[in-house]
Amino acid sequence: MGGKSDLSKMTFQEVVPQEKLVWLHSSANSDWSITSNPMMADWPHALLTTVIFKDVGASTNVRLTMVPVDATNAEIARFVGAMDRFAGGWESGYAIMDKLLEGLQAENTQPEALNFRFSIKNRFV
Secondary structure (H helix, E strand, O other): OOOOOOEEEEEEEEEEOOOEEEEEEEEEOOOOOEOOOOOOOOOOOOEEEEEEEEEOOOOEEEEEEEEEOOOOHHHHHHHHHHHHHHHHHHHHHHHHHHHHHHHHHHHOOOHHHHOOOOOOOEEEO
């Protein structure tokens, strides 16, 4: 990232165990104050991020929604322009979590308790 880094601040709005997480996702400085993203000009200062977990029998589907909050037209345009790259970033994180869960399943005497697969289903508004 060219020597730049981005601290992220998440302010949780709603937590429903095993069902739903909702948070405001923002870039922050070292004092955790919300700031502009140092790597992307015109990036929205806040994204309302919602994750829905849905039980589908032996596994769980995960749905991720991100919506810019109080964004300017330029910030919305920047967000829309980056959407095609979001899936790759989230999918790589999900792949890491899948490997970790596979290891836990191998150690668990009740593997069905950890039968959880991540998949991304994006809806960006």
